[in-house]
Amino acid sequence: EPEVTQTPSHQVTQMGQEVILRCVPISNHLYFYWYRQILGQKVEFLVSFYNNEISEKSEIFDDQFSVERPDGSNFTLKIRSTKLEDSAMYFCASSLGGLGPSTQYFGPGTRLTVL
Amino acid sequence: DQQVKQNSPSLSVQEGRISILNCDYTNSMFDYFLWYKKYPAEGPTFLISISSIKDKNEDGRFTVFLNKSAKHLSLHIVPSQPGDSAVYFCAARDSGAGSYQLTFGKGTKLSVIP
Numbered sequence: 351e352p353e354v355t356q357t358p359s360h361q362v363t364q365m366g367q368e369v370i371l372r373c374v375p376i377s378n379h380l381y382f383y384w385y386r387q388i389l390g391q392k393v394e395f396l397v398s399f400y401n402n403e404i405s406e407k408s409e410i411f412d413d414q415f416s417v418e419r420p421d422g423s424n425f426t427l428k429i430r431s432t433k434l435e436d437s438a439m440y441f442c443a444s445s446l447g448g449l450g451p452s453t454q455y456f457g458p459g460t461r462l463t464v465l
Numbered sequence: 466d467q468q469v470k471q472n473s474p475s476l477s478v479q480e481g482r483i484s485i486l487n488c489d490y491t492n493s494m495f496d497y498f499l500w501y502k503k504y505p506a507e508g509p510t511f512l513i514s515i516s517s518i519k520d521k522n523e524d525g526r527f528t529v530f531l532n533k534s535a536k537h538l539s540l541h542i543v544p545s546q547p548g549d550s551a552v553y554f555c556a557a558r559d560s561g562a563g564s565y566q567l568t569f570g571k572g573t574k575l576s577v578i579p
Contacts, residue, residue, distance in 0.1 A: 354508070381565065393509065393554065395566035406565050441508050449560050451497045451516050454567060456508035 352376045354457035356442050362463045363432055371427045371460045373442030382425045383443040383454060384417065386410070393441065399425065400448055432464045468492045469557050471570035480579050484542040488555030488570055491536065495557040499567065500529060500540045502551045509554055513540070545577045 355374045363369050375382050384396040397407040399417050416428045425444075429436055439461050443454040470489045478484045486500075496517040501509035515522040515529045515538065522529050528541045542549055552574045556567040 356508075383565065385567075392571050393556075393567075393569040395568070398565035408566065448565055449563060451514065451560065453499065453511050453514060455511055456501070458506075458508045 352378075354442055354444055354455055356440075356457040356460050358460060359458065360461045360463070362465065365434055365464055366431050369429050369432055369462065371429075371440050371442075371462070373425045373427075373457055374423050375425055375442065375444030376446075376455060377423070379444035379446050379455075381405075381445045381448045381452070381454075382417075382419070383445075384427045385441045385443060385456075386438040387441065387459075388435075388438040396427070398448075405448070429462075432462075434464050437462055437464045467570075468495075469555055469568050469570040471553075471555055471573050473573050474571070475574040475576070477576045477578060478545045480547055480577055481544045484540075484545045484549065484575055484577070486540040486542075486553050486555075486573050486575065488538050488540075489536060490538075490557050492557070492559065492568075493536065494559040494562060495568075497558045497560050498529070498531060498538050499556045499558075500527075501554045501556060502549075503554060503572070504551050512553075542575075545575075547577050547579050550575055550577045 382399045387393045397411045398405045439459040441459045442457045445452045445454045499514040500512040503509045513527045531538045552572040554572045555570040
């Protein structure tokens with residue numbers, strides 16, 4: 351069964367450093383998403399991406415964040431200058447459709463620890 | 466602002482019995498609802514969904530019921546199995562607003578006791 355994959359599984363970085371989290375969505379999916387879950391809190395939406403551009407973003411997704419689809423398979427989330435409060439699990443998701451009843455399938459997550 | 470609420474942080478059920486997980490929402494514009502299961506150190510796994518035009522959707526041991534007037538949905542697992550022990554998240558979406566984002570509840574940890 352096709353699945354979303356993410357690398358690395360765990361990333362440790364120093365405050366102020368840049369990190370890139372990588373995702374390979376399900377191959378025939380067209381819509382891609384990033385969510386995060388801070389320990390003990392809810393899963394929160396960050397951004398959605400379609401046709402090589404951001405289609406929606408939340409208040410969390412400020413200028414420190416960016417997304418890119420550098421090739422036909424990868425989807426990346428970059429945090430330019432990490433802060434302590436960026437420590438969280440980051441989940442990538444993809445879906446075949448966008449609007450309407452479309453199911454988003456999640457990857458296993460990357461645990462980001464900012465020291 | 467908790468638009469999706471799962472008021473029970475945990476639930477314990479005997480193997481073979483029914484598990485009922487509840488979810489309430491406040492945004493009347495939500496029109497698509499999903500349940501996800503999550504094991505530790507893994508991502509959310511899609512279980513079952515329901516559109517607001519329906520009041521019930523069934524898939525094997527899993528049934529989701531939607532009561533739009535009460536803004537309430539529930540997930541029934543029958544019979545419950547030890548492998549069902551996980552955290553269950555309710556999620557909702559306002560697809561009519563052109564929004565892609567899922568709004569999640571805090572989750573309910575289900576423990577199925579052998």
